[in-house]
Amino acid sequence: MQTGEGCFREIRATLRKVHNLPIPEKGADPETDPTYDLAAHKAAFLSWLHFLKGNLSSQTAVRVDGAWASQLTLLQGMANFGVPDMILREGRLRGDLAALAGQLGLTSMPEPIAITDKYASRLAKIYGPDVEEAAREACQRDYLAFGFRNWRPN
Template sequence: MFMPISPWPDRQIETWLAALDHTDPKELRRNFGQRPLRRWKNTHPNHRSFTVVHHPVARAYDVFCRHILPIKDDRYAELRRGLRRVHNLPLPEHPDDPPLSTTQLRACFCEFLKFLKFNLAGQTALRVDGAWASQSQIIQGFCKFAPPHMIVRAETLEEDLKLLTQQVGLTWYAPPSAPPPQGPALAEIYDAELETLARKAYAADYTNFGFKPLEI
């Protein structure tokens, strides 16, 4: 059973799970309630559950490019206004605004990471969105309902999933390649300052999962 952590796309894992079951990803069971989950576990005594954690810089940048930069994402319109007005993020405001330069993009992402530090500490008026909540806190929430047997790291996904299939005696299928990230490549702006800002915002995730600086 896969327990996804927002906001990362799940298609890669869903395709892999469907291959194990020789079925279509659309046929996978989803959104278990407590009673159906207990019933499923009781009828699958050799079950395993897992989740996947991603490097905090890569995850925050994915959120930034997926939800904060796009003007067309109305779900985050109010949040973008707050980031512009209160936290001085130089975000595009109108569809005809020119795209950010690499320098502007990096500066904007820096400010977003600074915002996350205060937001995750409950020191802003803006909500803590599930898309950027601490992975440690999300997994703690899982544990109240159904603790995962394995925490898989995105950078070692294939070898970790291979170990998982060996444990339950399933035929191994390599997962498909991850979908390309949204927005400009993180490698264009990544540096030690971004790493430091992410470490301040996601201190618990760095401590709990032992993340090192990105190698990109």
């Protein structure tokens, strides 16, 4: 968890004080901090998702930050300046990238680089139907607009 510059220190304080989110003041690590285990991490994440639902619906005084704004809202904001020529979707990324390469006149394209999320294993440890449902409720517009499926089948 980021605790330095750009870590939303003031927003995190507001989330704790005003919205009662059980998030640690300093970025605790559930794998190494005995006072902030995976159960506490899951509770904090579910609380965050509940807050996010209200935040994205303009029901909180906390600004919607680009780090957690809905993808649909970000696209709509960009469209005020220019409509994207293409929206690449994870489920069909290889074909979309091939089409893009063809539009650029390329006859072949390199393999996409596998990007790993250093927090994916932590999410896997706390993930369940309750987390999926909370995420679906918080980000309903994106699930509908982009056809998101469950992160991992239950």
